[in-house]
Amino acid sequence: MGRLTGRRAVITGGANGIGRAIATAFAREGCDVFFTARADEDAARSVRAELREHGVRADYMLLDGADPDSATRLLDTTAETLGLADILVNNAGTATRTGFLDLTFEEYERVMAVNLRFPFFTTQAFAARLRAADTPGSVINISSISATKAISAMAHYQSSKAGLSMLTRSASYELAPFGIRVNTISPGLTATNANAVQWRDDPDLWRERGKDIPLGRTGNPEDLAGAAIFLASDESAWMTGGDIVVDGGEAAV
Numbered sequence: 001m002g003r004l005t006g007r008r009a010v011i012t013g014g015a016n017g018i019g020r021a022i023a024t025a026f027a028r029e030g031c032d033v034f035f036t037a038r039a040d041e042d043a044a045r046s047v048r049a050e051l052r053e054h055g056v057r058a059d060y061m062l063l064d065g066a067d068p069d070s071a072t073r074l075l076d077t078t079a080e081t082l083g084l085a086d087i088l089v090n091n092a093g094t095a096t097r098t099g100f101l102d103l104t105f106e107e108y109e110r111v112m113a114v115n116l117r118f119p120f121f122t123t124q125a126f127a128a129r130l131r132a133a134d135t136p137g138s139v140i141n142i143s144s145i146s147a148t149k150a151i152s153a154m155a156h157y158q159s160s161k162a163g164l165s166m167l168t169r170s171a172s173y174e175l176a177p178f179g180i181r182v183n184t185i186s187p188g189l190t191a192t193n194a195n196a197v198q199w200r201d202d203p204d205l206w207r208e209r210g211k212d213i214p215l216g217r218t219g220n221p222e223d224l225a226g227a228a229i230f231l232a233s234d235e236s237a238w239m240t241g242g243d244i245v246v247d248g249g250e251a252a253v
């Protein structure tokens with residue numbers, strides 16, 4: 001408790017899934033949180049109320065990461081609401097399952113815009129503010145083990161995540177002189193809205209899928225929170241450009 005007291009985080013996609021679990025864990029550790037939701041305002045309101053129960057400041061804005069000005073609007077609104085944020089979690093992501101030969105230009109563009117362009121320019125806007133204030137900070141990019149391991153019908157998603165993982169390394173190099181660290185968390189298969197059709201509609205198949213994972217189960221959003229607290233806090237002060245794989249061991253085999 002209290003490992004992030006006095007810190008201010010901006011989290012994209014904080015109303016559901018992994019982003020929500022990270023927002024909750026950060027608030028429990030004393031961190032103020034500003035998060036985005038795309039469409040699910042009911043969930044956003046209830047997450048805001050939950051976060052405030054931990055005695056921290058919390059608020060949200062509705063934002064579509066595919067909009068070209070989304071990064072600027074997010075950082076401007078965060079500054080107006082919380083002041084200078086020193087933790088950024090690029091968590092928002094989207095995916096469709098479409099075979100490589102059937103993928104349209106529009107589908108490719110949307111996934112790339114949300115999963116790669118949005119975090120790219122959000123990181124840039126976040127770092128520019130910190131540098132101007134001569135303040136250190138931490139960026140956490142939520143990538144995926146599928147950035148390095150091919151699966152079918154997700155070439156656009158996997159390319160976006162591979163790009164995000166490389167963004168971590170490029171930005172970490174250029175931002176290190178300003179004390180701004182940039183790291184990746186690569187989750188494995190985790191039960192969220194993104195794959196609800198699998199675990200809600202066919203729990204037996206989902207359990208079977210878990211048996212292929214060395215630790216014997218699929219993940220829950222809360223499984224990702226510990227790595228995020230570590231990367232946000234000074235416990236990881238000498239870590240940048242790195243990747244924490246949280247996947248029950250799937251990528252190792």
Ligand SMILES: NC(=O)c1ccc[n+]([C@@H]2O[C@H](COP(=O)([O-])OP(=O)(O)OC[C@H]3O[C@@H](n4cnc5c(N)ncnc54)[C@H](OP(=O)(O)O)[C@@H]3O)[C@@H](O)[C@H]2O)c1
Nearest residue numbers: 013017018038039040064065092093144189190192193194
């Ligand atoms: N679940 C997995 O197995 C898994 C594995 C590896 C990596 N990941 C990554 O983990 C991250 C979180 O996903 P999740 O699994 O927690 O799924 P999720 O519950 O569906 O969360 C995705 C989040 O991204 C937001 N989002 C989606 N499209 C957006 C857009 N156009 N603009 C702004 N925000 C948008 C959603 O907002 P709304 O809820 O308001 O729509 C939601 O908060 C993603 O980057 C995903 O790629 C997930």
